Amino acid sequence: xxxxxxxxxxxSKNYDEDTLAQQREIEKEIAASQAMxxxxxxxxxxxxxxxxxxxxxxxKIEDLKSRFxxxxxxxxxxxxxxxxxxxxxxxxxxxxxxxYKRFLDIAQKSKDELIGLGFPQxxxxxxxxxxxxxxxxxxxxxxVDGLFQAFNDAGLSDYFVVYLRLLVSGHLQQxxxxxxxxxxxxRSVKEFCSQEVEPMGKESDHIHIVxxxxxxxxxxxxxxxxxEGEKCNSFKFNPFESLADDxxxxxxxxxxxxxxxxxILYPL
Amino acid sequence: MxxxxxxxxxAEYKQLTLNPPEGIIAGPVDEENFFEWEALIMGPQxxxxxxxxxxxxxxxxxxxxxxxxxxxxxxxxxxxxxYADGRVCISILHAPGDDPMGYETSAERxxxxxxxxxxxxxxxxxxxxxxxxxxxxxxxxxxxRDDRKGFEEIARVTVRKSLGL
Numbered sequence: 001x002x003x004x005x006x007x008x009x010x011x012s013k014n015y016d017e018d019t020l021a022q023q024r025e026i027e028k029e030i031a032a033s034q035a036m037x038x039x040x041x042x043x044x045x046x047x048x049x050x051x052x053x054x055x056x057x058x059x060k061i062e063d064l065k066s067r068f069x070x071x072x073x074x075x076x077x078x079x080x081x082x083x084x085x086x087x088x089x090x091x092x093x094x095x096x097x098x099x100y101k102r103f104l105d106i107a108q109k110s111k112d113e114l115i116g117l118g119f120p121q122x123x124x125x126x127x128x129x130x131x132x133x134x135x136x137x138x139x140x141x142x143x144v145d146g147l148f149q150a151f152n153d154a155g156l157s158d159y160f161v162v163y164l165r166l167l168v169s170g171h172l173q174q175x176x177x178x179x180x181x182x183x184x185x186x187r188s189v190k191e192f193c194s195q196e197v198e199p200m201g202k203e204s205d206h207i208h209i210v211x212x213x214x215x216x217x218x219x220x221x222x223x224x225x226x227x228e229g230e231k232c233n234s235f236k237f238n239p240f241e242s243l244a245d246d247x248x249x250x251x252x253x254x255x256x257x258x259x260x261x262x263x264i265l266y267p268l
Numbered sequence: 269m270x271x272x273x274x275x276x277x278x279a280e281y282k283q284l285t286l287n288p289p290e291g292i293i294a295g296p297v298d299e300e301n302f303f304e305w306e307a308l309i310m311g312p313q314x315x316x317x318x319x320x321x322x323x324x325x326x327x328x329x330x331x332x333x334x335x336x337x338x339x340x341x342x343x344x345x346x347x348x349x350x351y352a353d354g355r356v357c358i359s360i361l362h363a364p365g366d367d368p369m370g371y372e373t374s375a376e377r378x379x380x381x382x383x384x385x386x387x388x389x390x391x392x393x394x395x396x397x398x399x400x401x402x403x404x405x406x407x408x409x410x411x412x413r414d415d416r417k418g419f420e421e422i423a424r425v426t427v428r429k430s431l432g433l
Contacts, residue, residue: 122283123333123381126276155272158334162380195364198379200334202364 037087037151038073056227063231070266078201082161084262087151088253093138100138107135114170131163168208169193171215182207214239221251225258273332277302280384292388303328312396316420320427336361336378343430346422348398348409357404360390
């Protein structure tokens, strides 16, 4: 940051390239040390991540332990929300044929909707095809292990994430009037989508979660673990709440939010 | 990862061959390596670059299209948005956040649904309408702003050189 003050600062040199190269290095380190989606962890393992002095977090892990059996981590690469959402949901579909049929139908139709919004057909199809290939793994091989392999294969996992990002972007653009006041800076909804939603590695906020649950009509629960209070705060994202018929609103799955990061929780 | 990049690059190459955009030819330098392309860009009509044929290299990362390629002209070209060594510096070649030139927030950025064709079309419009707000070549930006006739004269010399005249 002090490059300008440094006597060796060379204005003809392109320092941005160095900064970008350094960012790439950090990304590589994260990729080497964290699986895109991990195996199941117990809370006895998770609690060890916090020092003995960190009473608030240790207490909150105990709270989670009283309600959840396991935690599955996702890589901290800015795509964690999408990866956690995708994995947790498809894992749930392994045991819910009716919901799988409903989702398959939404997923199929979404391609034409996105093309209708102006996404280029040629490149969109590339992502949609891979997305559908991953979704259909719910049928074949139809195992958690199959999904685990797919979500740890960058070619499949990252393409899946891209398509979820496009679905969020599509929903925001289709409902721009409802979201425009929740966007920071003097940006249009379209600008927000191209800067904060569509590019890989851009982190998710409340607005992204609301959009994805609405776009796919899936209710989810998020446990917020921060320094406030004694227990985690549960927050339900229910896309059906504005409808008169809110029969099926049990959350499909629960994610854990620790500031800046999402993982998957498995109830007792 | 490189597998999906290769598949995508092969599909884009096919698309560009079947439906080439006006004034652009592009494809792999060598069909054994789809991550290194050569492009020929015709100077747009009614601009000082008209009549020129400018060769450039595109280098794709192994995680393309999640990350954008890099592009570099391999000929002499004096332009506000091209570094003296030929590197092209326009917003679509950068993801948001990778902000070497402090582009305006509304400028079009790289995202995985963009394509080689979109990049090359942006380069053609860059030739027609240099952006002197975020200049990679400060001399060229100054000349473009303060001495338009001089800029056009340099461009015409470049055009002739690009044709080997």
